Amino acid sequence: MTYRAPVKDMLFAMTELAGLAQVAQLPGFEEATAETAQAVLEECAKLNEGVIAPLNREGDRNPSSWKDGVVTTTPGFKEAFRQFVEGGWQGLQHPVEFGGQGLPKTIGAACGEMLNSANLSFALCPLLTDGAIEALLTAGSDTQKATYIPPMIEGRWTGTMNLTEPQAGSDLAAVRTRAEPQPDGTYRIFGTKIFITYGEHDMAENIVHLVLARVTGAPEGVKGISLFIVPKFLVNADGSLGARNDVHCVSIEHKLGIKASPTAVLQYGDHGGAVGYLVGQENRGLEYMFIMMNAARYAVGVQGIALAERAYQKAVAYARERVQGRPVDGSLPKAGPILHHPDVRRMLMTMRAYTEGCRAMAAVAAAAYDAAHAHPDAAVRARNQAFYEFMVPLVKGYSTEMSLEVASLGVQVHGGMGFIEETGAAQYLRDAKILTIYEGTTAIQANDLVGRKTARDGGATAKAIAAQIEATEGELARHGGAAAAAMRKRLAAARAAFVEVVDYIVANTKTNPNAAFAGSVPYLMLAGNVMAGWQMARALLAAEHKLAAGEDTAFMQAKVTTARFYADHILSKVPGLRDSIVEGAEGVTAMALDAF
Incomplete structure (x- = not known):
């Protein structure tokens, strides 16, 4: 099974949800049109599908080795890296003055997803180089920038x-x-x-x-x-x-x-x-390093989405070809592909909905980053910066925890064969675990969300986002239709739960910190679920609109179906999480320490 980049879904997220047309109006990003995005993504897909993805299994079987201080990478990595940098991919979203392409993060993030789907181990080298470039762009002297940034962009x-x-x-x-x-x-x-x-x-x-x-x-x-x-x-x-x-x-x-x-x-x-x-x-080193850390945290969230996509593709391919058991509805006279079984479809839909929801959330965050850096109006820049900063721990924390669940479901779809290394499903599960740990564990992302992103401004940013979600509920109500009605019901309940939790966090962070932080990771998971669910609601509206116009019917129908699944099976978990946060702190903190 080879990797196929989900270019169509990426373009949908960029154009319909992230507002690529508005990004292309920002000074310096005039080239970043939908046509440019499509051309860049298609070119990126060729390299990742043809050159980098085939090395993924080889890297797992034949990892980097150390001898006498010298590290030798997996056979093929060096040549693939040459092709990667010669194509200009390292400089995709870095400034033109240093040899970069100067494209917005909205496009760069999608290319990053492809690279990480193709080969997570390989992608880590460019990811860290990006962070180093970003830190030097912000804090380096002119001499340091001129000395170190161009050779890093060139990949030398x-x-x-x-x-x-x-x-x-x-x-x-x-x-x-x-x-x-x-x-x-x-x-x-x-x-x-x-x-x-x-x-x-x-x-x-x-x-x-x-x-x-x-x-x-x-x-x-x-x-x-x-x-x-x-x-x-x-x-x-x-x-x-x-x-x-x-x-x-x-x-x-x-x-x-x-x-x-x-x-x-x-x-x-x-x-x-x-x-x-x-x-x-x-x-002032920590302050500068956090520039690198924040770039890397977003990028690790994208790694989660990337890995989930790869695990999903592998599971779907297996479910199409693995013959086992007659369908329960009698639709086939004898045993057929396991894709016919309702629970296999439930697992695949869960994998797909999580991946698409997090991809949409990350794309919207990337567009906010672009506006925060390039918009001529200071007030618009500040608003987008606050939104982006609120989203970073969610993109990092929720998307990586999600990828672990998706990779585990991928093994489950394969059944016993998933537990055997030869099928390759297990590699995604093993690779996924680090994503919830490095660049700040999920708990550290949650501490950031509670302290810096929620309590510090009294919940103002969170509530401003909740007001935008409420506006989307209004659009769903005006739209009508069964899928929109189901989504509106779940989104409204999720938003209400989110606001209650924000109030709880704001009220308790200083006065009862153990209670607030006992619910910090559940709060992160709740907030990530709500933000991804909100984007799925917006995706549903955009897809319904295009269906009415007769555009790309099969793709748009699948988008509506996936959004409806997200609402009923994933977004529906939010009120329960609210209960565990607002009413469950005692259960976390009551046990005597010497009783553990």
Whole structure:
């Protein structure tokens, strides 16, 4: 079973839900028309379907390897990476002045989904490089930008993000890597970093490590962390590569999934100190790294959608060909494909509805990001920025938790054969698990949603979104029809539950934090479900409108059916989640600690 990029669904999400026509009116994005989007997506699909997707199983069977400090990637990865960067894909949404294509995130995110569907392990290298470029664009000096960004966009160099240490995982206040200032303005870096994705590999000639470290004498905690560029090879004044820097890969991890992606332990300063260059100002490193983190968090949410799509396609192909049991309705005289069985269809519809709902949510968030960065009106920029920031933990948290459920259903559709590695269904389940962990676990996304995104503004952003959802309910009421009526009923109940939970979170975050945070992940899941469900409601309206005009009947009918399924089977879970949050905190916190 090979991967087929869902170009039509991506274009539907972009044009009908994300408002690509409005994005193309923003200064700098005039080229980003529906025609451009289609051409870019079709070209991207060719590369991912033909070159990168076939390497996915090979990477799982024959992962990256480490020997004497050298990491060798899966056979075929290096050549595929050449084709990827030569096609300009690394620079898709980076500025033209540095050699990028300058396309909006609305288009870039769809291409990112394809790459991750094709090969999650492979896609991690460009994902981290994107983050490094983004951080330098925001906080780097003009010289740093000119030196490091063009070679990363060209794919001659790649980028990494070095936060984690053995004692400092999610708690970055515990970072101990140290930076000693030198008379020439550089720093010497000493310490160990772990879990560094593509921290060492053979696909590019240089690796630009962005490293969090503490300058000698800096304050304790997060206030004393600075950000440094520490290249694998030092860069000469003319841009050529100079001496090898004192940073070395001492091992790579053996993992549950994403096996082809080398996860490195990097040692800095074993031979006198690695040369590092301060990014921005001392002690503002965490602030700069969060730029990279937020870009990566959205991208990991897209990885969840991508993996769910791939697992769904594989399960559908199997359900069409696997013959087992007579249909319960007697529609076939003998045993037929399991696609005829109602529960198999329920599982496939669940996989499909989750994937389409999260894709739509991510597309709408991407368009808000584009408006937040490019709209000429400051008030419009601020409104879109607030919306985008509210959506990031949902895109990351909900889409990745969803992908785990979808990948598990994919194994279930395969039955016993799904548990056998040869079918390939199990790889998606193993690969999916990391998505809920890296770039901030689901609980960290939920803490962000509760503290920064909901309690801080007294629920104002959340309630502004709820008002937009209510407007969609009004459209559903005016539209009429059975599917619209069912969706309206579920969406209204979900919105009401969402508002009640927002009020609860706002009321309790400071006065009873254990109660508020006991419900933080359920709140994230509820909010993600509501936002994806809202986009499915909008998709239903758009598809019904196109059906009435006789456009692409089969596709639009399937869109309506999927939206109706989302309403009845997924959105319907929201009121129950509300109850567990608003009324269930005691059950979480009551148990005596020594009773566990």
